[in-house]
Amino acid sequence: MDKTKLPQHIAIIMDGNRRWAKKKGLPAVAGHKYVAEQGLEKIINAAKDLGIKYITLWAFSTENWDRSEQEVKAIMKLFHWGFSVMGKQLIKKGAKVRFIGDLTKFNQPLQRLMKNLTEKSQDNSAINVVFAVNYGGRDEILRTVKKIVTNVEAGRIDSTDLNEEYFTNQLDTKDIPEPDLIIRTSGEQRMSGFLPWQGIYAEYYFTDTLMPDFDENELKKAIEEYQKRDRRRGK
Ligand code: FPP
Numbered sequence: 001m002d003k004t005k006l007p008q009h010i011a012i013i014m015d016g017n018r019r020w021a022k023k024k025g026l027p028a029v030a031g032h033k034y035v036a037e038q039g040l041e042k043i044i045n046a047a048k049d050l051g052i053k054y055i056t057l058w059a060f061s062t063e064n065w066d067r068s069e070q071e072v073k074a075i076m077k078l079f080h081w082g083f084s085v086m087g088k089q090l091i092k093k094g095a096k097v098r099f100i101g102d103l104t105k106f107n108q109p110l111q112r113l114m115k116n117l118t119e120k121s122q123d124n125s126a127i128n129v130v131f132a133v134n135y136g137g138r139d140e141i142l143r144t145v146k147k148i149v150t151n152v153e154a155g156r157i158d159s160t161d162l163n164e165e166y167f168t169n170q171l172d173t174k175d176i177p178e179p180d181l182i183i184r185t186s187g188e189q190r191m192s193g194f195l196p197w198q199g200i201y202a203e204y205y206f207t208d209t210l211m212p213d214f215d216e217n218e219l220k221k222a223i224e225e226y227q228k229r230d231r232r233r234g235k
Pocket of ligand 1: 083131186
């Protein structure tokens with residue numbers, strides 16, 4: 001691996017958890033549990049050790065609320081654990097944690113945990129960890145447009161001054177550089193609304209590996225493939 005050509009920001013669409021569980025004869029949520037309790041920390045540590053500065057993990061989409069009540073509850077329980085117990089570990093390791101997505105849909109205790117973790121880790125710099133929760137690209141763009149309309153109406157900006165930079169700075173991902181590499185696990189080759197504004201120049205990497213099996217070696221393989229790409233950014 002060429003350490004001088006590392007992606008600054010890797011984003012992962014974590015897919016295939018239920019198929020992994022099914023293959024093993026386990027209940028569907030076992031895949032989510034495995035990723036939350038064992039997979040994530042390993043991947044984050046590996047990314048940090050490799051010198052990756054930003055990693056974004058899509059853990060819950062705006063559409064995921066439509067899953068069974070039992071599955072949604074189980075994922076919320078994992079979030080409670082993850083953003084408290086695992087969160088403390090992340091802080092210890094020097095990670096700066098942020099959340100993107102519409103956080104207002106989560107219950108108050110969970111919103112508090114996310115706020116706390118963001119605040120307590122804000123001075124860290126070993127790696128930036130971004131959790132995308134209740135995230136949908138269209139939803140983010142629509143919320144951003146509403147925010148901008150409010151700003152225009154309040155006279156904070158003139159509509160003729162709106163430009164890409166201003167829009168970028170109103171998104172949930174404000175201050176986070178665009179992803180260089182977007183990985184999707186489990187063989188699906190679609191974006192499903194992940195970072196549509198931010199990802200236009202990202203390199204995409206699709207792997208058949210299911211998310212619970214996506215480990216340090218798989219991450220390295222993705223980075224090696226990324227390093228073979230010729231990134232011209234339209235030039
Ligand atoms: C996609 O696989 C995965 C999800 C919708 C949920 C992912 C949630 C976690 C891994 C928990 C994360 C926890 C923390 C603490 C951040 P899928 O269920 O769509 O799998 P399938 O494609 O096999 O059905």
